[in-house]
Amino acid sequence: MDRQITASTCCYCGVGCGVLIEHNGERILGVSGDPAHPANFGKLCSKGSTLHLTGDVTARALYPELRLGKGLARHRSDWDSALDHAASVFAATITEHGPDSVAFYISGQLLTEDYYAFNKLARALVGTNNIDSNSRLCMSSAVVGYKRSLGADAPPCSYEDLELSDCVMIVGSNMAYAHPVLFRRLEEARSRRPQMKVVVIDPRRTDTCDLADLHLAILPGTDVALFHGILHLLLWEDWIDRDFIRDHTEGLAELKSLVRDYTPQMVSQLCGISVEQLQQCAEWIGTSSSFLSLWCMGLNQSTAGSAKNSALINLHLATGQIGRPGAGPFSLTGQPNAMGGRETGSLSNLLPGHRDAANAEHRAEVAAYWGVDQLPEKPGLTAIELFEQMANGKIKALWIACTNPAQSLPDQATVRAALQACPFVVLQEAFRTTETARFADLLLPAASWGEKEGCVTNSERRISHVRQAIAAPGDARPDWAITVDFAQRLEKYLRPGQTSLFAFDNPVQLFDEYKQLTRERDLDLSGISHALIDRLGPQQWPFPSGAVEGTTRLYVDGVFATANGRAQFIADPYRAAKEQRDARFPLTLITGRLRDQWHGMSRTGTAAQLFGHVSEAVLSLHPEELRRHRLQTGDLISLKSRRGAVIVPVASDDSVRPGQAFLPMHFGDRFLKGGANSLTLPAFDPLSKQPELKHSGVRLEPVQLSWQLFALIEGNVQQHFETLRPLCEAFSYVSLSLIGRERPALLIRAASAAAPDPHLLHDIDQCLGLNDGPVLAYDDPRRAIGKRVRIENGRITAIRLAGETLARHWLQNLWLEGRADEQLRRWLLAPLSAPPGQIDAEVIGNKTLCNCKNVSQNAVCTGIRRGLDLQGLKQELGCGTQCGSCVPEIKRLLAAQAQPQAAIS
Template structure:
């Protein structure tokens, strides 16, 4: 019998509640939880397809040990796996000391998982070498909050979006990266047409399309812009002098530095009109409550901390903080990056927002844990951690639920470090991430739908996560793996405190201890427990003992968690990007996210429909930059700088300013024949947050000489078969100077492979490709060959349907072939169109528009259902369109109106 279990989405930091439909054995479906205050039932396209990632494909099911680096991992028992890890870690620690080992963990872990990892490293082993991939996305937000407001505590809530009079969105694209937040922005605009929306982004993003004012600043010029806005506010008497005097320090020093940030000078630094700077300043100060939303565009910078501080200054100077509709709201990147920050899951932090550098804080944690002391030596942050692997300073690393061989900058150095390490443990849900190739020991961790614990979202809201199904295979919860390893290691090292440090038999006992460590701190949750969360629902912190509910907004009384209770202005100054475009590398490479993919696609990359909008890596360029380099849409180009080169297809995008190119960060070695965009990004970091400048690199683009194209489209019976074919196709990637592979599909899942060579493919090479895709038989085969033009095409039909097609020398038909095969609408009678030397699609192949991207419902499906008598409620019931994020409902209503007008007799 099916039941629904409450959980959360495992993607971005919005923290949407979900209801998992399960029969107790498998996940059957998912929908948004209408009672969860983060999303009230809405889900984006990724969240709406979560159930499709929980079927077991691509999972690591058993512990596996690699007998040698050039060998495949072999299945072992948990006891053998952990004993091996203990022997290797204990031996290295004894010979080289505690700082010779490190842990690199993830913002997708539960808070309880984070807590025990932190305790293992800092409490048992005695090293602060425990860092997290949140270093790559949120550490500048942490440092910015701490420098100005005194603590890592976002003061706002989602409700503020609907109460704001002006919303400043800086370095964020919530339309794609935080879609449910974007729905709230759209709702706010609909309810209040006077709402002003300002978007600061070097490119005209999807979010910028709804802006009243788009500021396409030069990369890295955020501080100049915010200082310029504050200069205008000060000059025109738009600051709140009383608030500044009563609640802040440092304004006079900052104000003295603002004199040089005139609108005219800032216009030159930012590359935007002076009038736009003045308008943004006036709107921010006068249009009612001012809310700012910001993310990686500010954080992923070598001066990201001061980017954050400069924006927070605008709120402090105008008193726009601590009240409805106002405040600086950092949008968290990962589902539980906030929880990791709460338990000290960074190399410079300790539990409950304590600082490692503070001796009193170290003593407090030592007393709470019952150990003599916490080591004072700073740990290695992410970038330095992997540099230390490369240098040999760190000998062993334990990686959990993250993929540094794709996500970190300067990938050549990262991969060299992983290759040199004496021992690499990968604790992971999925078996084939880029990092898995470097792992000596692979440990299967539970995945979404199986996990339990708590997570904290962007608005400080803690949600209890319940498991819907049992762990797959021999997978264990992350906290269980850590506790088991810690106990074994402690006994091996003869540490008498190990049983006292790791007494946990349940995940609830870990949360209870975490709550105790927060007592009296800014994030005090001593009043929370699993029973409170289960009975009262998700709660915001602080929630101290005796409280009946969490605190919605912070700093309403003007008191801040600093020594004197005042917020602080920091004297920040404009800084350029680390790499400034020049003669050899004249273009600014920007990176960002797609709506339908997540990080390195270990999870989203197994869902064919999530490739339907973007199924290959593309480099976006301004049309003028393309013309200057004699490039056309679809050309293959070399994207390069001193760190490396990748070959990728180019597409013109007018929304980009000249001199800027943009590429998604999701594609890595599993989907293309390079490490992706991060192979070109440098590893310079912010001095305060240690966050790398992932958002910018100086590059050049030149046309590739790979003029011989190849493409394969292979239809599969189900997703499991598609993933098997996909895995086989990956073996071809290294054979080409350009190659990419991915999924696609609606009625039928497809594997789509594209490649290119400088010379025409040989018959032997084509035969190898055909064997890889199961196209090497003669049954049902039709072949077209033009030896003079080196064109070689082959298609195979089975039971009257096109099974697969290989195109070599000419591939222009692949676009309509892909759609037609995915729709299941290309029968054998149309094979001549597939192989003919023409790009024209047959008349019977229509172009469909996906209206509901969450449920993957096309316009023709909706029209057909309307013709059958369905109204909006009927469409939602039968097709599920409009039941997730709600963004498609206006389009569905337009189709209903159009059909009623065209067929009034049916209305």
């Protein structure tokens, strides 16, 4: 078929990049950045540029699956039977236990139309406020911060402010990894305007810090003290805008009284930074003509997240740095449509159009518009509360859509027990491979990226049209269509004989109904439609009826969305994180993102290319901590918190401070036995109800796992995943990942204290195709060591090492090179298991530095040794020329090479 191009939007973070989907009408063939889209102007990060590689149909949910009792297997069903059954169960549950016995847990990856359908379903039909989103884990503290300080959940800035600011402060965000396209934009602006000051506030020294003039490596959780300390200095030095404060704000007197005690000496001690660093930061903020702050999960995911957001906004109000070019508080959204969810009211405390569920007038407005007598008054359960009540038996039926709580929520032991205990769990999901899927009594296949139509709102309030390129595979359907179909069936039980509330045939109808609920509200988007976006391009709200263009910045007139039009200074004292270091748990665990993975890896985890930079979960520790615990890089340890434990290898990393540890947040139980969130705590902010996912008390315990397994098999990786992952439960440590680009393969590392039952190894070998055929084998039963290598057409296609795995790097390298080394047979049949010769450290540590151009770290280092600078490396190897995410690492390698030469000279 002829190749076609469909303009759409990326489905990852909240930058909202435009993409051009190349397809043949049946299959997506490639993706590139849309040069016409104002969010990215054609640029994509390593994740967005590989979207076409994440369409593995073997990982997809393709048809409804239903089980009729806990412990039974699900069987294939059809849509009518599946949704009739779901409607029957929900209706019976509501009739017997009341509307608050059911709940909906949805996602910032849904489209606005999907969100609206769910919201109307829960509130107007079921009559419950028990509808919450995984945005509760992401942006809810930012919502509270904006609403308390400015009156509405409305980021006031635009992306162009990155280029116009004189002082940019990045807080609690590894922007270079989490929002790479925006970070590249900031880098380019800085190169054009070197006088721009960049401050990064982060306990770790991340790639983002490479751009910083000042890195404040504060102790985790001390942000409020830092911001109060900065304000103390702004007031002391009179670096404030008195006219703005007088004319447009209130509440400073109370805040002044609070921050008077946050002296530089006190803040220096609390935050673990020098007085000089604090003073320099305050001076740049106070004396720059434009000050922009950018933040993400480091502020939000905290028991003091709301206070952190408000304390940061206080700095903008005190200096008048809001509502003008290059200035303002600007939260960076973690999910593609978390903003759209907030607009449609899809958190338990919200209603459409930035209304509050607790406000009787707001409830009456929405009820009248929907044509129902009333909306529920009882507060709904937020994410953590929802799963706690489910564990207690209060929630009898749960509908989950487009999210993976069995990976993403903290305290996974409680979450999984709750899912297991819930009488009826529905999962509406595109990928049947998620950790949550095994708990689903009903699995409903949803359309995914490139397969559905609707709208999303990005971090700068810009609404884009998501367009469908191809049909969804199997029986998968768009989320809005599933929700509407279910709602129509449920109406027959709850509203018999009445006119349907869900007479929607397409997403355009849903959007057009929803947008009227925003009319004359702060986010008024009544003038926007799918057709208008197609004609004029993505637009920023507010965009009321009759408007000809969107709104670039908010509050330019100094009038805020509060009752009296004044912004509010918020005086919250500093409160330490819930879990502090103590004798039992002497380390602080920080969680964060990797460059090439996204959230729970349900999508990125299907693309082998995205494991090239970091292939497995590793705990990063400062070299002093390794010495203190007598550990070497690669050693396995048990990492324990008050809630659970996970076994991981350690690595030396001086980007974290002594007393701290860093673990990537992406790895759930599917990729790492137990998963990272078996450690994190469910304590949450009292206002936003957002949990403290970033900060846990942990300790290291040694493990003696002398028997190890290494396996690799190429081919259908998802099928291999499904057959091999359950067998690995017998091992204490399990890590699974993908490798390779042209020939993807599943790679398994496992370890136990003793050799497993021989029948288990036989079953693993059967799955690996190593029990017959062209297989070289060696067994030493006395030492419980065994080796298997399958060689087809002169190259390795499967490997299994059991007992010890000294040769794994050598064998993996042979596989990557597509050959079977002539030394392989001699090594395999030798009594000793070590590989021939000495394994070069570069072979062991080699990784894909540039995913876009498939450039390894070894290739970059070789080029540097030949005298190439950054531009030379770009020209010769191509690295750093596409998304640019590898550039900070390349610069560090160049700097490391220059240091010895400088010492010699």
